[in-house]
Amino acid sequence: xxxxxxxxxxxxxxxxxxxxxxxxxxxxxxxxxxxxxxxxxxxxxxxxxxxxxxxxxxxxxxxxxxxxxxxxxxxxxxxxxxxxxxxxxxxxxxxxxxxxxxxxxxxxxxxxxxxxxxxxxxxxxxxxxxxxxxxxxxxxxxxxxxxxxxxxxxxxxxxxxxx
Amino acid sequence: xxxxxxxxxxxxxxxxxxxxxxxxxxxxxxxxxxxxxxxxxxxxxxxxxxxxxxxxxxxxxxxxxxxxxxxxxxxxxxxxxxxxxxxxxxxxxxxxxxxxxxxxxxxxxxxxxxxxxxxxxxxxxxxxxxxxxxxxxxxxxxxxxxxxxxxxxxxxxxxxxxxxxxxxxxxxxxxxxxxxxxxxxxxxxxxxxxxx
Numbered sequence: 001x002x003x004x005x006x007x008x009x010x011x012x013x014x015x016x017x018x019x020x021x022x023x024x025x026x027x028x029x030x031x032x033x034x035x036x037x038x039x040x041x042x043x044x045x046x047x048x049x050x051x052x053x054x055x056x057x058x059x060x061x062x063x064x065x066x067x068x069x070x071x072x073x074x075x076x077x078x079x080x081x082x083x084x085x086x087x088x089x090x091x092x093x094x095x096x097x098x099x100x101x102x103x104x105x106x107x108x109x110x111x112x113x114x115x116x117x118x119x120x121x122x123x124x125x126x127x128x129x130x131x132x133x134x135x136x137x138x139x140x141x142x143x144x145x146x147x148x149x150x151x152x153x154x155x156x157x158x159x160x161x162x163x
Numbered sequence: 164x165x166x167x168x169x170x171x172x173x174x175x176x177x178x179x180x181x182x183x184x185x186x187x188x189x190x191x192x193x194x195x196x197x198x199x200x201x202x203x204x205x206x207x208x209x210x211x212x213x214x215x216x217x218x219x220x221x222x223x224x225x226x227x228x229x230x231x232x233x234x235x236x237x238x239x240x241x242x243x244x245x246x247x248x249x250x251x252x253x254x255x256x257x258x259x260x261x262x263x264x265x266x267x268x269x270x271x272x273x274x275x276x277x278x279x280x281x282x283x284x285x286x287x288x289x290x291x292x293x294x295x296x297x298x299x300x301x302x303x304x305x306x307x308x309x310x311x312x313x314x315x316x317x318x319x320x321x322x323x324x325x326x327x328x329x330x331x332x333x334x335x336x337x338x339x340x341x342x343x344x345x346x347x348x349x350x351x352x353x354x355x356x357x358x359x
Contacts, residue, residue, distance in 0.1 A: 005165050008170060012170075038164055039238060054224045058224075062220060065257065066219070066254065149354045150358040152230055152355050156230050160228045160351075161227075
């Protein structure tokens with residue numbers, strides 16, 4: 001398969017979380033999310049209560065996929081940055097390390113300029129983490145043991161559907 | 164492409180419902196949504212036109228329970244079936260872990276079924292996937308209609324590789340969960356195979 005499976009370990013998750021928690025503070029943002037291009041939510045920070053994060057992840061990925069398709073139609077590889085302005089809240093969306101999406105929600109306590117500036121720094125850090133993660137995932141798939149799924153039995157799978 | 168998160172001990176997989184326009188992909192998801200315990204499902208999202216035709220996708224997140232201490236979550240997507248939405252269909256197939264092909268059993272829709280099945284193979288190939296090598300099940304929907312083609316005929320034309328297949332009537336739910344279980348099992352078995 002073209003895409004390799006993404007595996008996130010505790011220590012990597014903590015590193016990602018540290019970066020986006022700092023981004024919330026530095027950019028005066030309401031919330032920050034990291035979503036993968038297939039629509040899985042990777043991490044979240046800030047005031048995210050009341051937000052349906054699963055839907056947010058899926059719709060962000062859909063939106064990035066659709067605008068990516070548009071970009072290719074006009075000869076661009078991608079549109080790496082998106083900004084959606086609302087009455088109260090705004091969305092700033094950037095593609096990180098080609099397969100991740102960084103979403104920042106902010107209101108008038110912050111500004112587009114500040115968010116842009118802080119996102120740039122955070123993107124670089126996240127990019128590095130995800131590149132390392134990708135390498136680690138590939139190495140694991142090349143045969144290193146440790147996946148909890150190498151041990152599952154047909155019974156384990158059947159039990160999921162027992163009710 | 165499944166996502167394993169050791170931190171939250173979760174595994175996420177993506178299943179796509181494919182098939183010709185009006186075959187019942189959205190109806191499958193709606194039935195699953197209506198019959199699932201609220202604790203186990205998220206909100207269902209439908210990006211549809213004003214006439215309720217799928218424009219981009221439907222999305223339903225579903226939790227199935229735990230395997231070896233990992234919560235298993237399935238993200239169910241449908242594609243827009245109408246022929247001219249091909250660009251959108253390709254996007255939704257990105258990162259897919261398992262596919263359900265929903266066929267319309269009506270005799271006059273056989274051509275549309277075959278065309279959609281070819282389209283599925285081509286679009287998967289463009290993303291670097293081989294349909295025959297991935298978890299795949301077929302559902303023959305609308306079995307209750309008087310103009311439904313005989314099962315053997317549908318099988319002969321559509322299920323050329325002998326994958327698991329099910330008769331269904333998605334409006335009253337017959338066969339819907341059987342189909343979902345089969346593809347989910349396929350995805351988990353595949354995960355097991357890949358991690359060996």
